[in-house]
Amino acid sequence: MSGYEQRVAYLRETIKEISPEDALRMVEEQKALLIDVRDGDEIKQGMPEPAQHLSRSFLEMRIHDVCSEKERPIAILCAGGLRSLFAAESLKNLGYANVYSVMGGYKRWKEASLRSKIPAQLNERDKERYARHLLIPEVGESGQLKLIQSKVLLLGAGGLGSPVAMYLAAAGVGTIGIVDADIVESSNLQRQILHGEDTLGMLKVESAAGAIRRLNSAVKVQPHPVYLDESNVLDILSEYDLVVDGTDNFKTRYLINDACVKLGIPNVHGAVYRFEGYVTTFTTSSSAPCYRCIYPEPPPAEMAPSCAEAGVLGILPGVIGLLQAVEAIKVLLGIGSNLAGKILKYDALHHDFSVLEVEKEEQCLCAKHPDEIEIMPIEPQVCAV
Ligand SMILES: [Zn+2]
The missing domain is CATH 3.40.250.10 (Rhodanese-like domain)
Structure with a gap:
C-alpha cells in the first residue's frame, strides 16, 4: 500500500x-x-x-x-x-x-x-472590475454577487446622497433607487458632487442617474422624483433591501423611520449641521433602537432648522455620506459590526470622532407588531442637505 x-x-x-x-x-x-x-x-x-x-x-x-x-x-x-x-x-x-x-x-x-x-457566478468583466473586492475574504465572489443583487434606496440626492450613490455604484450595488423631487441649483454644487454645472436646472434624480451611469453602466438606477408622504412611502420603500437616509428635515426622518420599522428594512441614517455630522444604523434586530427611541417626538418647527437656513461645511456631508456607505455595505454583506445602538459623531472643526450608546425604548413604536404601526401624515417636503 x-x-x-x-x-x-x-x-x-x-x-x-x-x-x-x-x-x-x-x-x-x-x-x-x-x-x-x-x-x-x-x-x-x-x-x-x-x-x-x-x-x-x-x-x-x-x-x-x-x-x-x-x-x-x-x-x-x-x-x-x-x-x-x-x-x-x-x-x-x-x-x-x-x-x-x-x-x-x-x-x-x-x-x-x-x-x-446552479450557483450564481460573476462574469469575467465583473471579476476584473471587482478584483480588489474578490481579494478580501469577507467579500469574495459570494459577497460581490450579494452586492450586485442588492437594492438600496437613497433618500435625497444631495450632500449625503452624493457620495453614497457614487461609492455604492462603484462597489457594484446592482440597483440604486433615488427619491428626490428637487432640481439642481447652483447653491447645491458646494457639496452635492453628483451634480455639475452642466446639469443645473435638471431634476436631481436625472442628474444623479447620469453620474452613476458614467461610473458604472451595469447599475440599474430607479428615479423617484416625488416628495415622500404617508401615501407613497410604503410602496416605494418596500421594493428595497436597505434605505440610506440623507434627508435633512425631521418630519421626513420620522416617516422613513416608521416605514422602515413597519417593513423590516435596515435604515442607515446620517445628518450634518455646520461642522458636525452624525451616523447611525437602525437595523431590524429586535434589540436595536430606532430613530424614535432616540428622538420620540419631532422638535417644534422653530427649533428645527432645514438645510436652507442651517449652513454646512461643504466637505462634511462627504465624510458622513461615506461613513453611511460603509455601513450600508457591511449590513448588505452581513459582516463586521455596525452602528446599531450607537451614534458616531464627527466634529470636523476639532477632528474628533466619538461614539454615543443609545438604548431601545420599550414604549417606542418599534416595540409594536408591524401590523399595528400606522404611518402618520407629514408635511410634504423632502430637503436634501
Ligand atoms: Zn424605537
Missing part, C-alpha cells in the same frame, strides 16, 4: 462517512451544515441545493465565518468523496466535534436525484 492509500484507509476508519440521503436528512432535521469543498470551476455545473460553497483551499481559513458553533454537525462534500475525507479530518483538528464526509460526493448526490442548484 502506498503512503497515500494508507492515509485514505486510515481516514475511512476515523471519519464517519454518510450517504447523500443521510446528509440531506441531517441538514433538514438537525440543522447540519452541508459544505461543498470543490473548487469554483467545479461547482459551475451544479451543487447540492442546501450546500454552502467553501473551497478546500480556504476551508480552514474561513470555516469560522461560516460556522462558529463547534458542536454543530457538518457534512463535507466533494466530487467523489475523497477530498471530503481530508477536509473532514482538518475540521476535526480545528475542534469541530461532529464532522462527516459524504460518500461518493456530488456524483452520488446527482445519481440519487437529490435537489441541486
